[in-house]
Amino acid sequence: MERVDRMPPHADDDSGLRADQAGRADAYAAVPLLNSLLREVAEPLPGDGTGDRRTYRLPGTGRLLRVRGRRRPTGPEVFTDGAWQRIGHVELVKLAAEELRRHTGVSNHELPGEMIDSRDAVAALLAARAAATPPDDPYLRSEQSLVTGHTHHPAPKARGGGPAASWLPYAPEAHARFPLTLLALREDAVVEDGDTAALDLLGTAPPGYRLLPAHPWQLELAARDLAPAFADGRLLRLGTTPFPVWPTAAIRTVYAPELDLFCKFSLDVRITNDIRRLWRHDLTRLRATDDAVRAAFARCAGPAVPGAGTAAWLSDRGHRTADFAYEQLAVVVRDGLRAHLLPGATPYLAAALVEGFDGSPLPADTPGPDAWWQAYLTQVVPPVLAVFARHGVVLEAHLQNTLIAVDGSGTPVQALFRDAEGVKLVRGAAGTPGPPEVSREAGWERLVYCLIVNHLAEVAAALADLHPGFDPWPAVRHEVARHDLPEAAALLTAPTLPGKTNLLLRWTAADGAAARYRPLPNPLRAPAPGAPASGDRGPSS
Numbered sequence: 001m002e003r004v005d006r007m008p009p010h011a012d013d014d015s016g017l018r019a020d021q022a023g024r025a026d027a028y029a030a031v032p033l034l035n036s037l038l039r040e041v042a043e044p045l046p047g048d049g050t051g052d053r054r055t056y057r058l059p060g061t062g063r064l065l066r067v068r069g070r071r072r073p074t075g076p077e078v079f080t081d082g083a084w085q086r087i088g089h090v091e092l093v094k095l096a097a098e099e100l101r102r103h104t105g106v107s108n109h110e111l112p113g114e115m116i117d118s119r120d121a122v123a124a125l126l127a128a129r130a131a132a133t134p135p136d137d138p139y140l141r142s143e144q145s146l147v148t149g150h151t152h153h154p155a156p157k158a159r160g161g162g163p164a165a166s167w168l169p170y171a172p173e174a175h176a177r178f179p180l181t182l183l184a185l186r187e188d189a190v191v192e193d194g195d196t197a198a199l200d201l202l203g204t205a206p207p208g209y210r211l212l213p214a215h216p217w218q219l220e221l222a223a224r225d226l227a228p229a230f231a232d233g234r235l236l237r238l239g240t241t242p243f244p245v246w247p248t249a250a251i252r253t254v255y256a257p258e259l260d261l262f263c264k265f266s267l268d269v270r271i272t273n274d275i276r277r278l279w280r281h282d283l284t285r286l287r288a289t290d291d292a293v294r295a296a297f298a299r300c301a302g303p304a305v306p307g308a309g310t311a312a313w314l315s316d317r318g319h320r321t322a323d324f325a326y327e328q329l330a331v332v333v334r335d336g337l338r339a340h341l342l343p344g345a346t347p348y349l350a351a352a353l354v355e356g357f358d359g360s361p362l363p364a365d366t367p368g369p370d371a372w373w374q375a376y377l378t379q380v381v382p383p384v385l386a387v388f389a390r391h392g393v394v395l396e397a398h399l400q401n402t403l404i405a406v407d408g409s410g411t412p413v414q415a416l417f418r419d420a421e422g423v424k425l426v427r428g429a430a431g432t433p434g435p436p437e438v439s440r441e442a443g444w445e446r447l448v449y450c451l452i453v454n455h456l457a458e459v460a461a462a463l464a465d466l467h468p469g470f471d472p473w474p475a476v477r478h479e480v481a482r483h484d485l486p487e488a489a490a491l492l493t494a495p496t497l498p499g500k501t502n503l504l505l506r507w508t509a510a511d512g513a514a515a516r517y518r519p520l521p522n523p524l525r526a527p528a529p530g531a532p533a534s535g536d537r538g539p540s541s
Helices: 021-040 089-104 111-131 138-143 164-170 197-202 216-221 223-232 280-300 350-355 370-391 440-466 473-481 486-491 502-507
Strands: 053-057 064-068 074-080 083-086 181-186 190-194 209-214 235-240 253-256 261-265 312-314 316-322 331-334 346-349 402-406 412-418 424-426 496-500 517-521
Touching: 021 064, 021 074, 021 089, 021 111, 021 502, 021 517, 074 089, 089 111, 089 502, 111 164, 111 502, 138 346, 138 350, 164 216, 190 280, 197 209, 197 261, 197 331, 209 216, 209 235, 209 316, 209 331, 216 223, 223 235, 280 312, 280 316, 280 370, 346 350, 350 402, 350 440, 370 402, 370 412, 370 440, 370 473, 424 440, 440 473, 440 486, 440 496, 440 517, 473 486
Parallel strands: 312 412
Antiparallel strands: 053 064, 064 074, 074 083, 181 209, 181 235, 190 316, 253 261, 261 331, 316 331, 346 402, 402 412, 496 517
């Protein structure tokens, strides 16, 4: 598959962007902003007879906006002085900001800056990738492939507004690798919960101290707050790990292949909707949540739930931190891959299949993708529905929290899920601990958004791009219908699906966890007799 850093799909060859790095950055950054604006605010108008162009009315300003393509819209134009005028990313940000101000009645002076920061970050990443060597390991290459990132967020690559030199050394998209900083934490200041023994394999602490690995970027961000602890001996610097770690798509989560270990750190930077700090309230309930998920996966294993028996949960085993910097220095220990992978299987980040990268297992050759897609659904859907139906566990099974493992022929044979911090538990479900609890209705809505809208719809659209005329939705309907779950049956007749409104969420400065949804056409709903097949139409488009 073509490398993602060449050009986004549907790029306009006549625009000259291919030879213009600034233009390429504009094109990449415009895709998720346009997707968000078109999904959450704009009103589609009938086709104008100009090929793949689609026209929308922005209700707040009354402006007309036209784009090319569906899954990855490009070439935005506005109707001005009786003609269509092409606009760049800066003009698109201004257009979106004015529309949102009028549409919501709320002003926001931060988000436009984040949109520009995201675009500038893309430019820095494209330049860095051109000079970097991607990892040989296909799994790591998939984790480090997301130049566009979240397909429906206005500023997916914003990095807190800091200069690129401060974050590029730690950016997965720049193919970064770096050693962790090793600290010695005085024993009387250690706070830990769960199984953190793997951290002690990273180095050796002196007597009276415990080893505490730290992300070097977070140490730089927290330097002023931590200075007193270094001065009075509660913290010592021991050097670095003897080997590099690899940042994954989550940025603050790194993988150490030598130890087959993931470590998740705090990062006091806003990335997409949230400041990515490991918050105390999440850390204190992490072990109970993870225990509930592990137990649910164990009980769903076996032939009774086809597909669920091979699925794996990458456990967040425990965390270690300092009592005087509980959130800033926290590190979560996550299971590695090797103990969970089927023999001979190769894992890939699901989000990378959508973005595209060298070595992607997404089938591009004939015959069609039907068998591959069915195998994918068989691995991904059953475990998510089973742990919800039987144990009230709501996995955050979106693209970035799902790995898909394939065999030697590229056929999906296993799904692996991660991130206990994003898991919700249905209130009152048997065997689930306390919060984070949600009602069954809210849990199901979240599950449908993460699994269907954010995940399956995006992979389905990527397949349809590679195989024009392929309709992915009958197979999804069949897979969902196999599960004896009242919500699943209702999903197949529901007129809409929930689409998370990241643009409006950020514009109104709502809490990142306070998801709001807009109804989107449901491609799972069987078409009426005589109606055309759904094709590649879905929530993404």
